[in-house]
Amino acid sequence: MLWVEKYRPKDISEVVADKETIARVMEWAKKWQKGTWKPLLLAGPPGVGKTSLALALANTMKWEVVEMNASDQRNWEIIDRIVGEGAFNETISDEGEFLSSSAGRLKLIILDEVDNIHKKEDVGGESALIRIIKRRPRQPIILTANDPYELSQELRSLCEFIEFRRVSKTQIVKVLQKICIKEGIECEKEVLEKIAENAGGDLRAAINDLQAIAEGKKKVTLEDFVVGKRTQEIDIFKLLQKIFKTNFSAYMDAMSLDEAPEDLIQWIEENLPLEYEGKNLVRGYVALSRADIFLGRVRKRQAYRLWKYATYLMTDGVQKMREEKRTGFTHYKRPQTWQFLFQTKKKREIRERILKKIATYSHLSTTKAKNEMMPVIRFLLQNLEVEKSAKIAAFYEFSKEDLEFLVGEKSKEIAEFIEAKKLHRVDETWITDLAIKEEEEEIERKEEKTLETPKEEKKGKEDEQVKKRRKRKERDDTGKSLTLEDFIS
Template sequence: MYAERLRPKNPSMMVGNEESRIGFLNWLKNWKKGSKPALLVGPPGTGKTTLVYAAAETLGFVVLEFNASDVRTKERLSSALLPSTHSVSVLGERLLVFLDEVDGLYARQDYGGLEFIQTFIEESNLPVVLAANVEEDERIRKLLPKCEVFAFKRVPPRLIYLYLQNLVKKEGLKISPETLQRLVEKAGGDMRAALNSLQAVLASPSTEVLEVTRDKMMSLRDALNTLFNSNDREEARRALEACDADIIEKIRAIFSSLVNSKLNSETLLKALEALSAVDELAARIKRTQEWRQLRYFHSMLAYSIFDSTPRGVVRFSQDMYPWSVQLRIWNDARVLRSIGRKLGNLLHASSTEALVIHLPYLARLLSLLDKSEVQRILRGFTYDESELRVLNKEISRFSK
């Protein structure tokens, strides 16, 4: 999980391919309508995906990522081209369209994807970024002249070594310089592989340093599809564990897969309830950095999804709307549940009753009072920052 957890948030924290990194940042900074799309091309694990997100974050863009190998991408891209959804910003944030691993798309199935991407590129009002692992592909070659190309090379072992050494120091990890050296050599310029094998070696120091461990990892898509179709709980758990995506990302993807599925509303509700409990655990792991709880997290997630959904109905699906928007809704829902529990305890009511019946009354009453008085009253309860934020939002619905 190192590879995901330690994804640099700022392009300047990355190593290697400096020229392309700076070039890409400038491309995004200077982008205007009519600019060519960017194409990042180079071997896996060199930081292409990381750079897109880090650059976006630094320059204030929200990334709309489309999954190039999803058959629905074409449909979704078309709707993104419609004037109504084709706004340049959401909640004041600028948007960037990102199609990662476009070569994967062609290898798997061609459904007119390339032509479509070309049209999309030409008509888009938003900056478009493509990333690909291989340049040799004939179809990628066709895209090259239409794009501003930023080439990525394998990260020099010397830089990977320095990067890991720094990490080892910062995190207080125990590993000998020889093992670190061997691990870097075996990674073959693939930073993700280096991070994964560092983690493997730390988890069980007796293991041999393996050649490029990323081959054993599952993509988020494969892991979730295995989860939704698995025959038993253990198979479901193994699939989730074999995917090194961030835990929050796993929950998001399960969330949108469930919501986009044909589950009846009763089953969907049950599954979402189960997911929200796991979501609370994930939030706690992130907050406390207790990564040892990941095993528990994976079992809990796998079991609760396995138990609450029928086999073969749900399929991997990612939403085209920026997660930041969904996240706000989802976070508020989580916070509301904890408010419900606290308020329910206080009033000897169930948390649902507290939320549905008592909270609106409380909010209505508080909205009649003076602002500073309201804050004084709220501080008398045991609500935390985010709960206070949501409560104030509820109250303000009644104000004016």
């Protein structure tokens, strides 16, 4: 079982959030106990506990729960069917039929990721939701969103709004310590601090990382953490064996694999039917489908931090869907959709070439170029107007092949603009040399005016000027670190 589910808060007092947030949510719930009120909109980045708080609140208030998660359809008919009927009827059965509630309890309707319902495939979903809210539902509704400003102003104005902050490092460490105690694991505090730091305020990611390196162990040291994080080439077939035939976490191995999650999921999908059958196969595909949802969000929003969720679901998530591990040899197949080995080798070569250019011209290490700059550059190339995208491409000397790797179809338009305007990277070292020469001439002119200055004082000033010029030259030679202003100005 995934620890994020196993240790999800059962009561609102267990939720990791500031006191003001908890107090506002409880005040909202009490208003519903007295009569009807506005829906509640919980907003904040992934992994900060929005859905966990909603479910914990339902337990605390003894409310039933109707939940639509990210894998549900979001068109107006589904919204009307589930949310609409649920909001104006008494209760709902496990089969999805609306019944009268003998206990007379309220039920909480949770609609996750509402910032997704207005996309093209969700035609009319937001409009349906607005119509339902305007009818003054008799049941409490909680909406969650990563980015509330993707929603219309009208929908936001109809809700009570609470924004979540990222979970602090100290709070994450405390949660991880409690999990270790319950799992009977002795874990060095420095390891937990490293995990919390890497999570960047995402509690769910931190719990996943802890499970990946600690599950099945009695003691976890800093060495385990370092080994788990160390980048290494992992054979794809060995990774598949670990997922399908062992109970050991394959998440860290997958993160170390020199392939994109979009490629890895195709390998797992191709070979899943060879290892799973019946109920296990269905559950395995459910885990894969959820991983694919996260990959879709990465593509739509350039939210590359969601890659780790997708990777976890397609590896450890799939692994935990089976009831027992299989033995014996299985001949794993390459994905039939495309010639995997050839294309990934080619893509890897292009990616390495791009990273080298970014690292060189941005004065960064290759690792920083990969983790920090490349996602930003890709986003800008995709979203800026062609002229600005072309300037960025020219600055980094991206070839047509590089651009196709980064932005796909838009690459042709950018390449044509570069060629038409004859854009190219300019060597600006002559500007620095000219500035130094002009400065030296200015110093000489000043020296001529101060001939009366004592020799010792004059020599000291000359030495100081020489040192300044040398330091300035050294600084200029190191180049200039880029910021977003360099790209969009």
